[in-house]
């Protein structure tokens with residue numbers, strides 16, 4: 529049986545993070561814990577958290593750290609994630625969140641933080657051709673549309689181009705992401721958890737690289753036992 533994993537995946541928008549997270553969660557048979565998916569489902573099922581989140585988003589405000597960490601904390605304490613692990617997607621975004629996450633995942637800690645690296649030029653091209661399901665957030669592109677007439681393959685929702693996927697807005701978001709994430713990458717680097725993986729190429733090729741990095745780390749083993757994952 530393949531051992532589980534406790535993984536965080538970082539990467540700018542358009543780096544293929546969502547796609548890789550789904551693949552990695554299948555490969556290691558652990559849940560894909562996506563803050564975006566969780567928020568959408570909270571909003572949809574009108575939970576208290578969902579209503580608060582909806583209000584904030586309607587005002588154009590960001591979801592505060594505490595709210596995100598509350599959601600992540602409760603998901604990571606469920607039996608499937610405490611047992612086999614998780615692929616965490618969309619969190620942490622800041623060192624503040626990383627510190628909180630570090631406490632949430634004790635005593636085992638994280639195995640690895642993957643930084644999926646893709647050049648800004650390529651990401652711009654990908655994002656400009658991106659189409660998104662309005663209901664479930666599934667990603668498509670003009671090169672790989674849904675099977676039927678811009679109707680989501682997953683949920684049947686409408687697949688559209690996001691209004692904020694203009695070149696200017698994309699560039700602004702990418703710059704913001706880099707400024708925001710640089711300290712976070714340093715934080716994980718200092719703790720020897722960060723591995724940079726080239727995110728260019730086919731999804732298969734990228735998955736092979738990520739799995740290769742994780743498996744190499746396991747073969748090497750970790751003196752402090754942090755990399756050890758029960759089968």
Ligand SMILES: [Zn+2]
Nearest residue numbers: 661664680683
């Ligand atoms: Zn959908």
